[in-house]
Amino acid sequence: MSDSVCNAIYQELSAIRLIDPHTHINPLAPASTTLADILGYHYYTELAHSAGMPKGLIEEEGISPKAKVERLVRHLGPIENTAQHSWLIHICQKFFGLEGHRLDETNWETVYDVSETKMASADWAETVLNESNVEAVFLTNDFDDELTQFDPNTYIPCLRTDDLVFHLGKDSTQQRLESCTQIQIGDSLSCLRNSLENRFEYFISNGARACAISLPPNFSPDRISDGRAETALSDVLRCGANADPANQVALSSRIFWTLAELCDQHGLPFDLMIGVNRGVYRDGVFQGQDLYDSRVSLIQYRELFNAFPNVKFPISVLASVTNQELVSYSWIFPNVITNGHWWYSNTPSFIARDAAARLEAVPQTKQIGYYSDAYKLEFVLPKFDMYRRILANILGEQFVKQNNWSIERAVELGRRVLRDNVESIFPALGDKKKA
Amino acid sequence: MSDSVCNAIYQELSAIRLIDPHTHINPLAPASTTLADILGYHYYTELAHSAGMPKGLIEEEGISPKAKVERLVRHLGPIENTAQHSWLIHICQKFFGLEGHRLDETNWETVYDVSETKMASADWAETVLNESNVEAVFLTNDFDDELTQFDPNTYIPCLRTDDLVFHLGKDSTQQRLESCTQIQIGDSLSCLRNSLENRFEYFISNGARACAISLPPNFSPDRISDGRAETALSDVLRCGANADPANQVALSSRIFWTLAELCDQHGLPFDLMIGVNRGVYRDGVFQGQDLYDSRVSLIQYRELFNAFPNVKFPISVLASVTNQELVSYSWIFPNVITNGHWWYSNTPSFIARDAAARLEAVPQTKQIGYYSDAYKLEFVLPKFDMYRRILANILGEQFVKQNNWSIERAVELGRRVLRDNVESIFPALGDKKKA
């Protein structure tokens, strides 16, 4: 970063201890155990596959972590231009002594061995958190996750609800729900609601600070009457995936609406991640099959936003084209909040334009700047650092140079979207958290 | 603005006396009378509300202007990052002696008192126009506005037609139309047309230089046959909002088409402001309830553009995603003209990208660079100044530095889109204007 103003802001932002408001970290195995956990991240497997590496080579059963890394390293050349690759290099430089900007056949084994040793340390996760300047990370918990075996001050539970809204028709979902709640749903809407409420109570009492869901582009939630919902529930529970599609849609809408009611009742923010189509590339690698139709609009959520003025909806959009709507809806709806830069929009040029549009038009208290979406702790650092550099550039160029702000004032705005808003928007609610 | 080339261009552009081609100024009360007129602008009330200020606090009946300002000032903190806030500060610095970049509890009362004194001056509007380097502003007149009580050389009438196209079913609209034209519509299409023509004649003879309308994203005008239109008219006049929705759509389309015919006949440009959904946030503050569905296309207007080759259509789009279509349609259709940066696209990053795309691909004679959309004269200055800075940056970076243009040539292009095109695209037509 050559510019001195932007660089000064970047340095200040880097000193801010982070709370990462959305990850897929497993609190019982938060950090990597081998470099295969790093290189096995879907960003590398899907990009390597896209560039020609056969899926069979990546996903062969029984292959050792070291052999898997060796294979993937041989296919990194075509993706060295990508932002995703730069995260990998950043991790290897920061944590495992890599010099230079390539992980290739000449150096991977050294890095592998260094990383193996470091990762074997009992306090590796703690080390990564500290060296990454991270205080806590939000999790993505299944509704039936056990939440008592980790520290919710570091690993903050979040109730992920995709299965409940979109897959209640599966026997496995029903069984998991009945098993963790000890409530039989039968055909009863009220039993269904009770079991959902059970989950809210369990999660909040164990430190959960958000409810979350990812939604397909054609989802448009609306109030479903009890009668209509009962018919739908009955059909879906009986016929599963063979139920009348209209009933599946109605039931999804009803359950989603009930979740919003429970968020309202319990004061829990409801993260909406809008726009993903699952399984578009059927033969893609694991977690590398989902895409989207960018023709989605927040107008699909107008009734929701009107119906729940007291529920905070931090919203992520998958395609940058939806960012302006997100800015506009956040600009007038008190309960709509901008949230991070998701997945296919999480590369520098999309972040830069989307973040700039938010910073200039959405109240500064209603912007959650970034989350890592990481599966392993090592990724929090390079992803947040990418964002910090972009944020520092926007603050330096637009606010300091164009608008004559002081550096201090620009850093204050950066701190707010990087850290402060995470705490004010997702307050601790439950008993355990307070303890 | 640190760059010397861009700054030189900016200085030249600032010296150009402006005609603002679209405002909501009331010609009988064009400037503010207290700071509450400034802070009461929907940009501040809706942003403050979005950031947590209760609507009741903003819109309480009977509250004094000074009390209202005090309340709003206490809620400006969260929106200090916004471009909209920068307009407020610019106004207070320029006109009311504010020092620094904040209006807060420590200084608002001084600013209030200074502004009250200044605004009480009989020539305040004239002062604002002069200090803003503004020669004239276009108005947004209801079809039944009285146009004879102000100087149409400074306050240029514009016939706004939303009520006619979308609300003829309301008794009040019919009564207003019959009252100002002295023509009974009955169920007769030809009487309806005569009454519309009456409005065109009245407006043009009183100096109007444009017809205008804002349109929802799903509007797609088409020719409606006489028979179909008669049925629709009859149903809508009889049943109002309870008329068959298909008849409401047909009648809207028919009236809109008739307006285009009258524009053709009278040589009046027809401003189309495309894409707004009214009342999306039902409990929003006054004028802070409208949003949009960005899934709109100018292909919806293909028949219109083909049918009226001699009508100039200056077009504004609400979402930046539609800007490329606007560029492309203006690039080949002689009657399609780019017009300003509207509402949710009127913040720096959207203006910058949309203006750049236009400047590089649309004939320079077919671009109306900017309008303020202001309700009070004080806002013309900061809004145009925001645009001038962005325009100067594009001209300096892209045209001078990248394309090796001279600064003089770049300023000429700037002058054209800032001022000259307003005069060539909206010529004076009527008798009074010539007088």
Place this chain on the structure above:
Amino acid sequence: MSDSVCNAIYQELSAIRLIDPHTHINPLAPASTTLADILGYHYYTELAHSAGMPKGLIEEEGISPKAKVERLVRHLGPIENTAQHSWLIHICQKFFGLEGHRLDETNWETVYDVSETKMASADWAETVLNESNVEAVFLTNDFDDELTQFDPNTYIPCLRTDDLVFHLGKDSTQQRLESCTQIQIGDSLSCLRNSLENRFEYFISNGARACAISLPPNFSPDRISDGRAETALSDVLRCGANADPANQVALSSRIFWTLAELCDQHGLPFDLMIGVNRGVYRDGVFQGQDLYDSRVSLIQYRELFNAFPNVKFPISVLASVTNQELVSYSWIFPNVITNGHWWYSNTPSFIARDAAARLEAVPQTKQIGYYSDAYKLEFVLPKFDMYRRILANILGEQFVKQNNWSIERAVELGRRVLRDNVESIFPALGDKKKA
């Protein structure tokens, strides 16, 4: 280009000999014969017309080339701001001795005369190729083009299939197909397939390296069963444009799918140019009538991409809003490749943002940076040069300055997208080519 890093990269990129992977060059008359071929390019006629030049003045029958140029020159003033105009000036400066940045009434005749002399030279096409640093250009051949009369190492055939997919209902298309293949289609799907296969064999044996098609925004290809396709074929062959629209759609889909099968069988890449609506502006000048509806999604092609994993699909999108989908689909689908900046997206600001998004997230081996789309060889230079400058800026600013790449590494990435990928993605397949 003031910046030294970007300029150094630009100089290196300019030294790379090009293969232009998509043009409309006529190999029997590849270069212009008068300046009317340059100024007659639809970019100038449509922009001049859009800015007010009557169509009749442009397209008058029997007008001499010189008179046509004189007329157009008088209407260039309003379009001097456009990128398209800068191509014209670049050509006139580079090849015909123009000084300054204007072609106007004072100098056009000199330029005309110089160009006429130069173009009369027997080796003019060769000269243009050499001075433009171009080794070869891809053509856009009708399916019944004769391919044996030119050197396919310089003029590389490409089978364009719009007529087959969308216009088989026309008698002329059927007759042309039967005439060049000597196969009677009758009502037989297998005869139709045989005739298509005949074209593939003919094209590949004559050096073709791509199949290509442009597609309207609402096209969504899918497998059509034999029975359904037979019904459709029969109806369309009998009734032409009067056939049941559903049958026309089904037949288009079937033929398109068959073409993909033949690409698969023969190893030919299938260029998809997605998003154009033909004839939107009915009274537009020649080739200046087409526009689009930007509401298109690559999700419409999901079944195609899944069904043909071994067919390379270089994809161009007409609207920049679709670029992020293109990036995302290329990022995970091995067979989806980004291809150039098409038509209404071929101006600097759209190229800059679309190219940056690709360079940071799509494997570098899967990006075809640019093609000229030129009708005459003279346009290859200015269009590619525009792209090279933008590419050099992105590489310099993002990769060198932000990401700390070396200039050499940045140039390597540039070389890959500018040249190397054209050769690796479109390999020579046929006998003649190898000879």
